[in-house]
Amino acid sequence: MAEKTRRPRAETPKGFRDYFGAEVTERKRMLDQIAAVYHRYGFDPLETSAVETVEALGKFLPDVDRPNEGVFAWADEDQDWLALRYDLTAPLARVAAQYRNDLPSPYRRYAMGPVWRNEKPGPGRFRQFYQCDADTVGSASVAADAEICAMLADALEEVGIPRGDYVVKVNNRKILNGVMEVAGLAGDDKEVERGIVLRAIDKIDRLGVEGVRALLGEGRKDESGDFTKGAGLSAEQADVVIGFTTARRDSGVATCARLRALVGASVTGADGVDELEAIAALLAAQGYGPDRIVIDPGVVRGLGYYTGPVYEAELTFKILDEKGRPRNFGSVAGGGRYDGLVKRFTGQDVPATGVSIGVDRLLAALRAKGRVAGSSQGPVVVTVMDRDRMADYMAMVGELRQAGIRAEVYLGNPKNFGNQLKYADKRASPIAVIQGGTEAAAGKVILKDLILGAKIAESATLEEWKDRPAQVEVPRADLAAAVRKMLGQ
Amino acid sequence: MAEKTRRPRAETPKGFRDYFGAEVTERKRMLDQIAAVYHRYGFDPLETSAVETVEALGKFLPDVDRPNEGVFAWADEDQDWLALRYDLTAPLARVAAQYRNDLPSPYRRYAMGPVWRNEKPGPGRFRQFYQCDADTVGSASVAADAEICAMLADALEEVGIPRGDYVVKVNNRKILNGVMEVAGLAGDDKEVERGIVLRAIDKIDRLGVEGVRALLGEGRKDESGDFTKGAGLSAEQADVVIGFTTARRDSGVATCARLRALVGASVTGADGVDELEAIAALLAAQGYGPDRIVIDPGVVRGLGYYTGPVYEAELTFKILDEKGRPRNFGSVAGGGRYDGLVKRFTGQDVPATGVSIGVDRLLAALRAKGRVAGSSQGPVVVTVMDRDRMADYMAMVGELRQAGIRAEVYLGNPKNFGNQLKYADKRASPIAVIQGGTEAAAGKVILKDLILGAKIAESATLEEWKDRPAQVEVPRADLAAAVRKMLGQ
Numbered sequence: 005m006a007e008k009t010r011r012p013r014a015e016t017p018k019g020f021r022d023y024f025g026a027e028v029t030e031r032k033r034m035l036d037q038i039a040a041v042y043h044r045y046g047f048d049p050l051e052t053s054a055v056e057t058v059e060a061l062g063k064f065l066p067d068v069d070r071p072n073e074g075v076f077a078w079a080d081e082d083q084d085w086l087a088l089r090y091d092l093t094a095p096l097a098r099v100a101a102q103y104r105n106d107l108p109s110p111y112r113r114y115a116m117g118p119v120w121r122n123e124k125p126g127p128g129r130f131r132q133f134y135q136c137d138a139d140t141v142g143s144a145s146v147a148a149d150a151e152i153c154a155m156l157a158d159a160l161e162e163v164g165i166p167r168g169d170y171v172v173k174v175n176n177r178k179i180l181n182g183v184m185e186v187a188g189l190a191g192d193d194k195e196v197e198r199g200i201v202l203r204a205i206d207k208i209d210r211l212g213v214e215g216v217r218a219l220l221g222e223g224r225k226d227e228s229g230d231f232t233k234g235a236g237l238s239a240e241q242a243d244v245v246i247g248f249t250t251a252r253r254d255s256g257v258a259t260c261a262r263l264r265a266l267v268g269a270s271v272t273g274a275d276g277v278d279e280l281e282a283i284a285a286l287l288a289a290q291g292y293g294p295d296r297i298v299i300d301p302g303v304v305r306g307l308g309y310y311t312g313p314v315y316e317a318e319l320t321f322k323i324l325d326e327k328g329r330p331r332n333f334g335s336v337a338g339g340g341r342y343d344g345l346v347k348r349f350t351g352q353d354v355p356a357t358g359v360s361i362g363v364d365r366l367l368a369a370l371r372a373k374g375r376v377a378g379s380s381q382g383p384v385v386v387t388v389m390d391r392d393r394m395a396d397y398m399a400m401v402g403e404l405r406q407a408g409i410r411a412e413v414y415l416g417n418p419k420n421f422g423n424q425l426k427y428a429d430k431r432a433s434p435i436a437v438i439q440g441g442t443e444a445a446a447g448k449v450i451l452k453d454l455i456l457g458a459k460i461a462e463s464a465t466l467e468e469w470k471d472r473p474a475q476v477e478v479p480r481a482d483l484a485a486a487v488r489k490m491l492g493q
Numbered sequence: 494m495a496e497k498t499r500r501p502r503a504e505t506p507k508g509f510r511d512y513f514g515a516e517v518t519e520r521k522r523m524l525d526q527i528a529a530v531y532h533r534y535g536f537d538p539l540e541t542s543a544v545e546t547v548e549a550l551g552k553f554l555p556d557v558d559r560p561n562e563g564v565f566a567w568a569d570e571d572q573d574w575l576a577l578r579y580d581l582t583a584p585l586a587r588v589a590a591q592y593r594n595d596l597p598s599p600y601r602r603y604a605m606g607p608v609w610r611n612e613k614p615g616p617g618r619f620r621q622f623y624q625c626d627a628d629t630v631g632s633a634s635v636a637a638d639a640e641i642c643a644m645l646a647d648a649l650e651e652v653g654i655p656r657g658d659y660v661v662k663v664n665n666r667k668i669l670n671g672v673m674e675v676a677g678l679a680g681d682d683k684e685v686e687r688g689i690v691l692r693a694i695d696k697i698d699r700l701g702v703e704g705v706r707a708l709l710g711e712g713r714k715d716e717s718g719d720f721t722k723g724a725g726l727s728a729e730q731a732d733v734v735i736g737f738t739t740a741r742r743d744s745g746v747a748t749c750a751r752l753r754a755l756v757g758a759s760v761t762g763a764d765g766v767d768e769l770e771a772i773a774a775l776l777a778a779q780g781y782g783p784d785r786i787v788i789d790p791g792v793v794r795g796l797g798y799y800t801g802p803v804y805e806a807e808l809t810f811k812i813l814d815e816k817g818r819p820r821n822f823g824s825v826a827g828g829g830r831y832d833g834l835v836k837r838f839t840g841q842d843v844p845a846t847g848v849s850i851g852v853d854r855l856l857a858a859l860r861a862k863g864r865v866a867g868s869s870q871g872p873v874v875v876t877v878m879d880r881d882r883m884a885d886y887m888a889m890v891g892e893l894r895q896a897g898i899r900a901e902v903y904l905g906n907p908k909n910f911g912n913q914l915k916y917a918d919k920r921a922s923p924i925a926v927i928q929g930g931t932e933a934a935a936g937k938v939i940l941k942d943l944i945l946g947a948k949i950a951e952s953a954t955l956e957e958w959k960d961r962p963a964q965v966e967v968p969r970a971d972l973a974a975a976v977r978k979m980l981g982q
Contacts, residue, residue, distance in 0.1 A: 012548040014590035014838040017575055020542040022588055028538035044894050046872035046901030046920070049517035053509040053621045054543060054577075054607065055565070059501040076544070076575070078567035081611075086506050086565070088543075099511055101503035108919040110904045118543065122570075132542045143904035147883050151902070154891070289884035290891035349503040383535035394636050395778035402643070402779035405533050412535030415599045415632035415640070430597040431535070 019125030020132055030376050031367055034163050035116050035136060038361065041159045042114040042138050045151065050113040052095040054120070058085040060098045062348060074122045076131075088120035092137040093345065093358065100141045100356070101349035110142035116363075137339075139358025141346065146279050149174075149313040149341060149357045150286040156317050156337055156359050157296045163366065164375035165319065170336075173300035174315045176280050177340070179248070179263055180205075180304065182273015186266070187237065187244040200235040201245055206304045208249045209332075220245055248301055256284040256299040263301060279313060305338055314340030315359065323372045333369055337361040382432030384411040384487055387425075388418035389440040396444070400437060400483055407484035409491070428454060435490055437483070447480050453490055508614030509621055519865050520856055523652050524605050524625060527850065530648045531603040531627050534640065539602040541584040543609070547574040549587045551837060563611045565620075577609035581626040582834065582847065589630045589845070590838035599631035605852075626828075628847025630835065635768050638663075638802040638830055638846045639775040645806050645826055645848050646785045652855065653864035654808065659825075662789035663804045665769050666829065668737070668752055669694075669793065671762015675755070676726065676733040689724040690734055695793045697738045698821075709734055737790055745773040745788040752790060768802060794827055803829030804848065812861045822858055826850040871921030873900040873976055876914075877907035878929040885933070889926060889972055896973035898980070917943060924979055926972070936969050942979055 016022060023031070039049070058077055077087035089095050092115045100111060116136045125131055138155060140148040153172050160170045180202070184190050189197055204211075204219035211219070218224035220242040223234035237245070247266050253259045260281050267273025280299055287297050305314040319333035339359030346354035370376045386401045388394065397413045404411035412431075414424045428436045438450040457474040478486040505511060512520070528538070547566055566576035578584050581604045589600060605625045614620055627644060629637040642661050649659045669691070673679050678686055693700075693708035700708070707713035709731040712723035726734070736755050742748045749770050756762025769788055776786050794803040808822035828848030835843035859865045875890045877883065886902045893900035901920075903913045917925045927939040946963040967975040 011838055011840060012551060013546070014549065014587050015546070016542065016587075016591070017544055017546050017569070017573065020544055022542070022592075023538075023540040025537045025539075028540045032538075043869070044897070044899050046874075046899060048514045049512075049521075050514075051512040051517045053505065053511070055506055055509055055609070055621065057502070057504070057506050060503065062501060076567060078565060080506070084506065098503050098505075102505070103511075108916055112901065120544070132544065140904060145883070145904050147887060147902065148904045150887070151904070158894075286884050286887050289888045349500055351500060380532070385535075394634070395775050398636060398639070398775050399778045405647075408533070410533050410535060412601065413636065413640070415629060415634050415637045427597055 017131075019123075019130055021130055026380070029380060030371075031134065031363065033377050034367055034370065035134075035363065037162045038136055038159045039114065039116065041155060041162050045112070045138075045155045045158075047112040047114040047138050047155075050096070050099060050115050051117065052089070052092075052099060052115070054088055054118070055086050056089050056095055056098065058087045060349075061087055061089065061094050076120050076122045090121050091119050092117065092135050092360065093139070093342070096137070096139055096141065096358075097345035097356075098349065100346045100354060104350065104354075107141075110140050110148065112138070112140045114138040134363035136361040136363050137358055139339075139356060141356040142354060143357070144343075144355040146282045146313060147286055149279075149315070150283045152339065152357060152359050153283070153297050153315050154287060154290060154292050156315070156361075157292060159361070160317060160336075160366075164370055164373070164377070165366075167295060169321050169373075170296075170317055170319050172297040172315055172317045173303045174280065174283060174297060174313060175299070175301055175303040176276035176313050177310050178272050178276025178279065178312060179267055179301065180276075182267030182270035182276060183244060183248045185270040185272065187241040189237075189241070197235045197237070200233075201237075202304055204235070205245065205249050205302070208302055213246060213250065216249060217242055217246060251301045252299070256280075256294060259299045259301070260284070276312075283313060305340055309342045309344060310340040311343045312341035313357065314338070317361075319369050321373070323369075333372070335362070336366045336369060381410065381434055381491075382428075384409055384435045384437060384491075385424070385428040385431060385433045386411065386413045386437040387421065387428075388414050389421070389438065390444075391418050393444070396439070400439075400449070403484050404487060407488065409484065409487055409493075411487075435487055437487070439480070443477070444480075448477050449480050449483055450475060450477050451486055451490055506620075508612075508619055510619055515869070518869060519860075520623065520852065522866050523856055523859065524623075524852065526651045527625055527648045528603065528605065530644060530651050534601070534627075534644045534647075536601040536603040536627050536644075539585070539588060539604050540606065541578070541581075541588060541604070543577055543607070544575050545578050545584055545587065547576045549838075550576055550578065550583050565609050565611045579610050580608050581606065581624050581849065582628070582831070585626070585628055585630065585847075586834035586845075587838065589835045589843060593839065593843075596630075599629050599637065601627070601629045603627040623852035625850040625852050626847055628828075628845060630845040631843060632846070633832075633844040635771045635802060636775055638768075638804070639772045641828065641846060641848050642772070642786050642804050643776060643779060643781050645804070645850075646781060648850070649806060649825075649855075653859055653862070653866070654855075656784060658810050658862075659785075659806055659808050661786040661804055661806045662792045663769065663772060663786060663802060664788070664790055664792040665765035665802050666799050667761050667765025667768065667801060668756055668790065669765075671756030671759035671765055672733060672737045674759040674761065676730040678726075678730070686724045686726070689722075690726075691793055693724070694734065694738050694791070697791050702735060702739065705738060706731055706735060740790045741788070745769075745783060748788045748790070749773070765801075772802060792827075794829055798831045798833060799829040800832045801830035802846065803827070806850075808858050810862070812858075822861070824851070825855045825858060870899065870923055871917075873898055873924045873926060873980075874913070874917040874920060874922040875900065875902045875926040876910065876917075877903050878910070878927060879933075880907050882933070885928070889928075889938070892973050893976060896977065898973065898976055898982075900976075924976055926976070928969070932966070933969075937966050938969050938972055939964060939966050940975055940979055 075087040075090050077085055080086050118132050119135050120132050153174060157172050161167060184198055204216045208216050215224060219234050220237045221234050223232055225231045251259060251262045253262055260277055264277045284299060303314055303316045316335050317337040318335050321333060322330040323333050325331045337359055341357040343355045384404055386397050388397055401411045401413045414427060434455050436452040436454055443449055453474045460474055564576040564579050566574055569575050607621050608624050609621050642663060646661050650656060673687055693705045697705050704713060708723050709726045710723050712721055714720045740748060740751045740755060742751055749766055753766045773788060792803055792805045805824050806826040807824050810822060811819040812822050814820045826848055830846040832844045873893055875886050877886055890900045890902045923944050925941040925943055932938055942963045949963055
């Protein structure tokens with residue numbers, strides 16, 4: 005019996021969170037802006053369900069650096085294991101295979117929505133978060149990759165990241181494979197070494213050349229004394245890799261020339277350089293120069309399934325970290341070509357390329373820059389002076405809404421008027437409407453300007469506010485017009 | 494090894510589905526319109542995660558008529574059982590308890606998103622579907638119920654259901670409880686009978702008075718010969734219930750008078766009639782007359798947790814069913830007052846009332862009425878006549894997009910030009926842009942009006958199209974302007 009009457013805990017599950025008010029509208033507005041860009045590029049929306057069969061999701065877990073992370077899965081009653089999707093790419097691959105006879109080919113689609121990861125939650129890391137993807141399935145042309153890069157640049161500008169504050173970096177996995185070949189790491193028995201090399205390259209910004217060289221060789225001890233085992237490359241092998249990571253030059257043409265010198269001996273590598281040059285030429289023809297999109301051999305992308313061009317959007321402005329030090333904001337989106345995901349289902353090669361925007365990081369960047377849109381004013385609050393005249397107050401609020409003004413009547417216990425003003429304050433209400441018996445008899449209402457009132461309360465020099473009354477009495481018939489005027493509409 | 498190389502099936506899990514293109518944008522547009530109304534009424538958005546602890550969801554499964562339906566649940570690694578939410582009300586109750594010291598009170602919130610039910614899928618019945626709720630937590634006033642009813646009417650009109658094509662019906666569970674008292678069914682030992690009576694009342698529209706009377710008495714055999722056991726009421730008891738179900742009169746005032754005559758002897762029943770009268774008066778003061786909102790004793794609402802006013806929006810126009818017979822479209826939204834859900838967590842009474850709109854049914858209604866918005870035109874398709882000049886084609890498509898025109902370049906294999914036009918057709922493209930070597934040399938492009946072309950192809954009288962060429966040649970420099978003109982922009 006005691007068990008039965010125990011109260012449940014009112015808690016979000018560990019690693020999950022709730023989003024209130026402006027947190028919801030600001031994200032929604034950003035996603036709407038991105039969707040408008042995707043739409044303009046001819047991409048169609050697709051919404052798959054949150055639930056997929058584990059079989060369809062496969063073993064393509066998202067991040068090689070975190071092999072232990074998993075999915076939320078359960079056994080369905082009569083058949084399969086089901087799971088929550090961990091990204092939007094795996095469901096797209098399933099859709100592209102399932103509807104391959106009905107979809108246009110190439111198929112450009114965008115998708116936005118939550119994904120779920122069954123991983124250890126940490127500060128700022130949640131087990132449900134939004135992704136916002138655009139992919140082209142069925143085109144082997146690098147024009148598809150170039151288009152996604154241009155669209156990514158457009159999307160960033162559309163949401164409020166000005167040109168110069170971001171850069172889209174493009175690289176090609178084939179060049180990386182060429183580097184591995186030239187360095188003698190192409191064999192099936194070198195998979196572990198290749199993994200270490202990839203992760204080392206990915207850390208060049210943070211560790212610098214010497215740190216990466218240590219990881220390519222015997223290993224590296226970090227400041228905390230922890231030792232990371234290296235790839236065990238010889239000095240000559242390491243030189244090839246280091247040469248690659250430092251191959252970026254002032255122009256895309258010069259970078260490509262340097263890359264060709266490094267990996268031109270490998271057929272795969274040369275092919276990768278050809279593709280990069282083609283992408284740069286296609287982008288230049290549309291006016292996307294290196295102020296927006298650059299060739300950068302430093303971009304690796306963690307995902308194992310990429311097979312060709314890879315790209316990443318980085319914000320180039322600095323923000324202050326938790327210790328007040330300026331830091332690069334870093335990556336907010338990334339993607340690349342993955343030609344093997346649909347083949348899992350159909351056995352046939354289906355080329356595909358696409359990008360995923362990290363919604364929460366991009367939103368955080370916009371907030372850091374003070375460029376977030378979608379926040380909205382609190383409602384006008386009609387207070388209740390006389391609970392028997394609720395119908396009158398509801399008529400007022402009805403008129404305000406019909407005039408397009410966000411408004412509500414106070415629905416709590418009206419006995420304590422101070423509580424009503426506290427409520428209006430908590431609602432960030434711009435105006436309180438007040439009508440007691442005296443005003444009602446005189447056919448008047450009082451409008452209290454809560455924004456001005458708050459300023460007056462804060463202000464040291466009361467003088468300047470003297471001739472701007474924070475409270476006015478207006479005829480009841482003029483309610484909506486007077487509120488609109490006070491709102492500055 | 495054979496196991497390892499078996500291909501996964503490309504299938505949505507049973508009972509789930511994918512939404513493509515216009516299916517996504519039409520629903521989004523409808524939800525945006527509803528959100529705008531909720532916003533105007535002062536409601537704030539709340540987005541909780543899809544996942545809750547089973548403990549927090551509790552045993553309030555949604556529908557007493559389908560007790561076997563359940564949730565998708567799994568055991569978390571180190572702690573609780575987790576589950577996908579089955580509605581948006583249970584998470585709200587959890588939030589209202591968890592943040593009770595921080596939220597404004599009363600707390601008006603709206604929420605939109607998918608919910609999940611682990612039930613047997615059927616035709617048109619899916620295991621993931623959208624809900625769109627608005628609730629006021631912390632107000633015991635019937636003004637809160639009246640406000641939700643008015644807002645529901647506004648929301649229906651906003652999305653495109655004209656006045657006269659819908660009605661919001663209001664009733665009160667207290668009156669039902671009064672009926673039970675008067676009929677001698679109030680005791681704890683009568684729960685089964687009360688359940689049968691409630692379900693019988695709910696079927697009055699379908700079964701008529703005699704059908705309901707049979708269910709109140711011994712039981713009823715339907716056309717298929719299936720027998721449903723009745724509540725076993727005496728003729729006198731059944732008269733009270735039948736009197737209630739037929740209590741609706743031409744005006745709310747007359748209906749309330751009739752209800753008072755029936756259940757006035759019960760304190761609870763009389764209280765319920767008082768509340769209904771108050772709601773009607775509050776709505777009348779805002780101009781919501783019986784053309785929009787009516788008192789209707791026929792409304793029961795299946796959910797067990799309702800404690801006061803209940804309401805339901807019904808569409809009053811007819812649609813043709815699968816056999817071509819005209820049928821009432823029926824209910825698209827419903828809700829009521831539930832004062833016990835937050836108490837589960839806190840032990841304290843927290844009054845609450847709210848509505849849930851059945852998103853898919855409402856969208857189906859709009860489609861049936863031809864009033865759905867949010868569909869969009871396919872993109873202008875720039876075809877590829879010469880694959881070496883892809884940069885030129887991408888420049889064209891870039892110009893079109895910069896002019897705000899939805900446009901894409903054909904990214905498939907360009908060898909077969911017929912395939913490109915088939916693709917444009919599949920994309921519902923209004924215009925194909927064509928530039929071969931001859932046109933390029935002359936500084937021209939060809940615009941093919943695909944909509945006009947399709948009309949000409951269909952038309953019996955070719956004459957009328959004669960002077961409207963479906964294909965024009967324009968200077969390359971005029972591309973965007975000429976496309977805009979052909980689009981009628």
